[in-house]
Amino acid sequence: MFTQYTIANLQLENRSVRSATATGTCEVTSGIPEQQFYKLYQSLARGHPGLIIQEHAFVSLRGNAGPKHLGIHSDDMIKYHKKANDLMRAANSSIRICCQLAHAGPNGIATDKIDVNTATISDLEEVVQQFLEAAVRAQQAGYDCVELHSAHTYLLSQSISNYYNKRTDCYNPTEFKLLKDVLTAIRTVNIPIGVKLQCDDFFEGFGMDAKNTCTILNQLNFDFVEISGGDVAGKAKYGTIRQGKDTYYYRHVIAEMKSQNLLNKQPVIVTGGFENIQDAQIALDDGVPLVGFARKFLRNDQFLVEEDTKKCIRCNQCIGKLVQGQSAECPLQVKQ
Ligand SMILES: Cc1cc2nc3c(=O)[nH]c(=O)nc-3n(C[C@H](O)[C@H](O)[C@H](O)COP(=O)(O)O)c2cc1C
Secondary structure, three states: OOOOEEEOOEEEOOOEEEOOOOOOOEOOOOOOEOHHHHHHHHHHHHOOOOEEEOOOEEOOHHHOOOOOOEEOOOHHHHHHHHHHHHHHHHHOOOOEEEEEEEOOHHHOOOOOOOOOOOOOHHHHHHHHHHHHHHHHHHHHOOOOEEEEEEOOOOHHHHHOOOOOOOOOOOOOOOOOHHHHHHHHHHOOOOOOEEEEEEOOOOEOOEOOOHHHHHHHHHHOOOOEEEEEOOEOOOOOOOEOOOOOOOOOOOHHHHHHHHHOOOOOOOOEEEEOOOOOHHHHHHHHHOOOOEEEEOHHHHHOOOOOOOOOOOOOOOOOHHHHHHHOOOOOOOOOOOOO
16 A cells, blocks of 8 residues: 555555545535635645545536535636645645546536436537536646546436436447547646546446446546446445445456456556555455545545544445535544
């Protein structure tokens, strides 16, 4: 865990990644960070993960997932992102920071939100343009890389899953045109690009699975890929942000990726269910170079640099608070 690693010419201090975690610390609808946001990210940087993937930032107001989420939908937002990046680097000069670009699609709160099945071609072309413009802003704000949020039933994620995407035109799920077009567009910007993929929706006979994940990764060239398992909690066998302790429950996908030599094609991050450094070692031993943690950092953002006595019990009150428009603090944070 504590050895260096390089992704796309970016040297990471160690193999741990703070996976994107919406904190609910922005203004209600504008996407502008509040003071708590900056404090929180400075503290995270002091906890020395190799890479911080910033919470998802919506690329357009139509793609905003909910109240108090972060935006990167206009040039006016660049200065807020730059301020956060500068503060994180002042707190830890070796920190690497990734901007996660997202469009919530049907999960959004806008009255004119987009559904993958009913979107017009021009809606989808507009989405590609919005991702491109957001990536340019991310580069101007000083991020080291960007990650496309193509997981957890957001627009890009639904577009690649035949559980959700029933289109028969060129945006059908087997051609993953939307994801491909976004990648191609952002390749014109001088910034490394990763993707977060739900590698298995855990729906019987439908949706993303190991085979589809490998097909996408064989055809598209990302600078890194973050593998996250599961769909919406309660709907599929495994939810991405599920309660309970199923560590590394999508290991079969990693095995398939390994058999197709896809662990060597680009750096891979696995995220979901890792509670501590010992858990992470299972994935590292499988040959996965990087391990992501989300709720663990909410519970204790210093767990990599101090004795870790604060356990995440996966009560999911953090996500519950976020959905209700509050900050996603861990309710156990004050108790040790
Ligand atoms: C409060 C909360 C907010 C989240 N926000 C994001 C997000 O902004 N982007 C994202 O890709 N995943 C988000 N996730 C999912 C996590 O990145 C991660 O994939 C998931 O929680 C499983 O990892 P864990 O078991 O380490 O928590 C969020 C999860 C939680 C609990």
